[in-house]
Amino acid sequence: MNLSRVRANIGASIQRFIEERLASGEPRFHADDLRRAVAAVHPTAPASADRILRSLRQDGAIAYQVVDRQRSLYEALPTSRKVA
Numbered sequence: 001m002n003l004s005r006v007r008a009n010i011g012a013s014i015q016r017f018i019e020e021r022l023a024s025g026e027p028r029f030h031a032d033d034l035r036r037a038v039a040a041v042h043p044t045a046p047a048s049a050d051r052i053l054r055s056l057r058q059d060g061a062i063a064y065q066v067v068d069r070q071r072s073l074y075e076a077l078p079t080s081r082k083v084a
Contacts, residue, residue: 007052010042011061014052018062021076031072 017037021027031050038049056062063077 007055010038010044010048010052011056013038013041014049014056015062018064018076022078027076028067029074029076031074034074 014034017029017034021029034053035049038044053062053064057064060079063079064074065077067073067075
């Protein structure tokens, strides 16, 4: 499955996940948290969520920082731009 088709399928779910983390007041998450949330809605390859997460950040649709790369710990950051 190519990246643009996968992104069209799961990009909105990833954006919702990030928005929910911010709204909950608990912006930190592990990569596995994201993968489980996406897999609950879209059966995809495990690495797909990671690739789309990075792609959405590059496009400015979401913002996050890597808190601890070894533990795959991220922190969602607010952004005003939304891209589906």
